[in-house]
Amino acid sequence: MSIFARKPKTTSKLREAAGTHTARALDANPAVTRVGVETAQIYYHAGFLSPEQCDGLIALIDANNRPSTLLSDRPDVGFRTSHSCDMNRYDPAVQPIDEAIARLLDIAPERGETMQGQRYAPGQQFRAHHDYFHESESYWEKVKVHGGQRTWTAMIYLNDVEDGGATWFPHAGIKVAPRRGMLLAWNNMKLDGSPNEMTLHEGMPVVEGVKYIITKWFREGNWVN
Numbered sequence: 001m002s003i004f005a006r007k008p009k010t011t012s013k014l015r016e017a018a019g020t021h022t023a024r025a026l027d028a029n030p031a032v033t034r035v036g037v038e039t040a041q042i043y044y045h046a047g048f049l050s051p052e053q054c055d056g057l058i059a060l061i062d063a064n065n066r067p068s069t070l071l072s073d074r075p076d077v078g079f080r081t082s083h084s085c086d087m088n089r090y091d092p093a094v095q096p097i098d099e100a101i102a103r104l105l106d107i108a109p110e111r112g113e114t115m116q117g118q119r120y121a122p123g124q125q126f127r128a129h130h131d132y133f134h135e136s137e138s139y140w141e142k143v144k145v146h147g148g149q150r151t152w153t154a155m156i157y158l159n160d161v162e163d164g165g166a167t168w169f170p171h172a173g174i175k176v177a178p179r180r181g182m183l184l185a186w187n188n189m190k191l192d193g194s195p196n197e198m199t200l201h202e203g204m205p206v207v208e209g210v211k212y213i214i215t216k217w218f219r220e221g222n223w224v225n
């Protein structure tokens with residue numbers, strides 16, 4: 001190999017700082033617990049939202065949703081079969097929750113994408129994927145100008161599901177059953193700021209009942225201009 005050949009740079013100081021900064025805030029919060037795995041930074045906060053707040057968001061999702069979409073050069077029918085709803089960050093039922101999530105993670109609210117509501121009926125799922133962007137895919141050129149790579153994901157379960165609908169991290173070896181009001185957050189990057197493949201996760205099929213969640217993805221830079 002030539003001494004001039006270099007491996008592509010996958011680490012990033014900015015993404016590394018995004019990881020350590022938010023981890024510090026979560027580690028210091030007595031209401032938050034880190035899941036006991038070394039390979040990824042995954043945390044949960046039971047009862048982050050009240051039942052009333054959950055019901056408010058469920059009503060918004062029911063009132064306005066469309067089939068969920070995928071960012072991929074090779075979309076696969078059946079991969080993501082839920083319905084989604086863009087939650088207006090200025091809606092009085094959304095704004096305080098949106099801001100509370102950003103505060104919990106200690107991330108500037110401008111770095112957060114529009115909160116997404118998601119609804120899964122029996123049989124619906126979101127198959128195993130990473131939330132970070134694959135920089136080799138063609139969509140990257142379009143999405144990178146709006147704040148760059150995704151760093152943290154925060155998800156909140158809005159209801160208990162009769163059967164199914166767990167969030168499964170097959171590589172990290174964690175399965176989280178939906179619990180009303182519980183927030184789950186993870187860093188999609190490794191400690192060195194490169195994409196963490198161990199964060200692969202799946203919204204498992206709902207067997208009985210309907211699953212409602214909201215998902216909030218944060219970027220390394222500002223998503224809101």
Ligand SMILES: O=C(O)CCC(=O)C(=O)O
Binds near residue numbers: 165166168201
């Ligand atoms: O439904 C779930 O449990 C996972 C959802 C998810 O992975 C996402 O919205 O990115």
Ligand SMILES: [Fe+2]
Binds near residue numbers: 129130131201
């Ligand atoms: Fe995801």
